[in-house]
Amino acid sequence: MYHPPDYYQVDELLTEEHLLVRTSIRKWTDRAVLPIIDDYAHRHEFPLHLIREMGEIGAFGPYIPEKYGGSGLDQIAYGVIMAELERGDSAIRSAASVQSSLVMYPIYAFGSEAQRNKYLPLLASGKMVGAFGLTEPNFGSDPGHMLTRLQDKGSHFLLNGSKMWITNSPIADVAVVWAKDEQGVVRGVLVEKGMPGFTAPETLKKWSLRASLTGELVFDQVEIPKENLLPNIKGLKGPLMCLNSARYGIAWGVLGAAMACYDTALRYALERKQFGKPLASFQLQQKKLAEMVTEITKGQLLAWRLGTLRNDDRATPAQISMAKRNNVEMALKVARESRQVLGAMGITGDFPIMRHMSNLESVITYEGTHDIHLLITGMDITGIPAFE
Numbered sequence: 001m002y003h004p005p006d007y008y009q010v011d012e013l014l015t016e017e018h019l020l021v022r023t024s025i026r027k028w029t030d031r032a033v034l035p036i037i038d039d040y041a042h043r044h045e046f047p048l049h050l051i052r053e054m055g056e057i058g059a060f061g062p063y064i065p066e067k068y069g070g071s072g073l074d075q076i077a078y079g080v081i082m083a084e085l086e087r088g089d090s091a092i093r094s095a096a097s098v099q100s101s102l103v104m105y106p107i108y109a110f111g112s113e114a115q116r117n118k119y120l121p122l123l124a125s126g127k128m129v130g131a132f133g134l135t136e137p138n139f140g141s142d143p144g145h146m147l148t149r150l151q152d153k154g155s156h157f158l159l160n161g162s163k164m165w166i167t168n169s170p171i172a173d174v175a176v177v178w179a180k181d182e183q184g185v186v187r188g189v190l191v192e193k194g195m196p197g198f199t200a201p202e203t204l205k206k207w208s209l210r211a212s213l214t215g216e217l218v219f220d221q222v223e224i225p226k227e228n229l230l231p232n233i234k235g236l237k238g239p240l241m242c243l244n245s246a247r248y249g250i251a252w253g254v255l256g257a258a259m260a261c262y263d264t265a266l267r268y269a270l271e272r273k274q275f276g277k278p279l280a281s282f283q284l285q286q287k288k289l290a291e292m293v294t295e296i297t298k299g300q301l302l303a304w305r306l307g308t309l310r311n312d313d314r315a316t317p318a319q320i321s322m323a324k325r326n327n328v329e330m331a332l333k334v335a336r337e338s339r340q341v342l343g344a345m346g347i348t349g350d351f352p353i354m355r356h357m358s359n360l361e362s363v364i365t366y367e368g369t370h371d372i373h374l375l376i377t378g379m380d381i382t383g384i385p386a387f388e
């Protein structure tokens with residue numbers, strides 16, 4: 001039985017609605033994710049059948065208005081959902097992050113009314129899967145130099161280029177793709193599965209996020225109808241605003257992975273005996289557990305406060321960077337320490353720790369690397385960019 005830590009009674013800061021949402025997602029994760037996820041990760045497969053269920057439980061677009069199929073919830077509810085999904089696996093949370101923050105959000109915030117009506121209800125219900133194409137083979141942390149090009153041909157646009165490391169690309173029905181126009185301005189277009197010249201091969205042999213689908217998006221003279229351009233955004237701030245939303249969700253999500261590891265380690269340390277005593281009675285193991293719960297508590301407070309700022313539309317991108325960076329590193333450290341508490345058992349699939357640990361190696365890199373988020377904080381406090 002899962003007993004997440006709540007050392008500072010952060011639950012008291014949540015509303016009745018947040019707690020209800022949390023209970024329902026927690027039950028779903030227990031029933032639908034935990035019994036199968038280790039096998040899927042071993043097989044390097046995404047549990048496709050969960051997509052429709054995730055739509056049903058409201059995991060897609062929780063903060064998108066109900067008139068477009070979302071749940072109209074606040075930012076803290078979004079965070080709470082992400083934490084419960086990531087307790088199951090970062091792959092499940094990644095699917096929800098991409099669908100919600102990187103596909104539904106830009107269509108909602110930058111799309112036409114016709115685009116909102118066409119795509120959002122299908123994405124919210126899981127009848128349609130979305131992907132987000134920003135990263136390219138030669139430009140990851142530096143997307144401003146992207147090579148993917150969008151040419152205006154009068155009756156349509158022509159899209160050429162490629163994107164790499166794209167979550168859900170092999171199964172995506174629609175991809176929000178960022179490309180530069182003839183003036184060098186970044187624009188967003190909606191590319192649909194089946195458009196001639198568009199392919200999405202899978203990237204295999206990952207040792208991390210093995211239960212998540214990752215692939216490329218390749219565009220070879222793809223004709224894009226004019227109505228598929230996102231009309232209300234120009235420039236790199238478009239994709240960056242999407243990333244802000246996703247990074248915020250990650251700051252919450254990884255709390256779920258960290259709590260699962262800590263809870264596992266604490267219970268194991270209380271039960272397992274060596275030298276005639278429970279592991280939990282040794283100072284070295286208590287140090288690990290005490291430090292873990294301290295860091296999880298700090299991470300919870302950071303995520304909650306950021307959520308209230310986002311609810312008031314006051315959270316800055318730099319504040320989001322700080323929370324994403326801190327909480328992912330915290331979760332990775334908690335996973336590593338927890339694994340040690342379990343000794344050899346820690347490397348097996350009987351416990352979730354090793355899977356979380358290897359997943360978090362991706363989470364610390366995507367949506368802005370650990371280093372890049374540090375540079376964002378550095379720039380914010382000094383006024384001096386140190387990226388170049």
Ligand SMILES: Cc1cc2nc3c(=O)[nH]c(=O)nc-3n(C[C@H](O)[C@H](O)[C@H](O)COP(=O)(O)OP(=O)(O)OC[C@H]3O[C@@H](n4cnc5c(N)ncnc54)[C@H](O)[C@@H]3O)c2cc1C
Pocket residue numbers: 098131132133134135139140141142164165166167168209214362365366367368369370371372375386387388
């Ligand atoms: C599983 C997975 C799923 C992903 N899903 C998506 C997706 O759905 N859509 C999408 O668009 N992208 C996605 N990504 C891509 C991800 O966002 C990029 O991997 C990330 O932005 C880093 O880019 P890169 O891998 O090219 O690393 P690079 O940019 O090449 O960086 C390599 C290293 O150099 C460091 N570095 C780079 N620049 C600097 C600098 N100026 N100063 C100091 N250090 C620096 C970085 O911190 C990093 O440690 C995904 C990645 C993974 C692993």
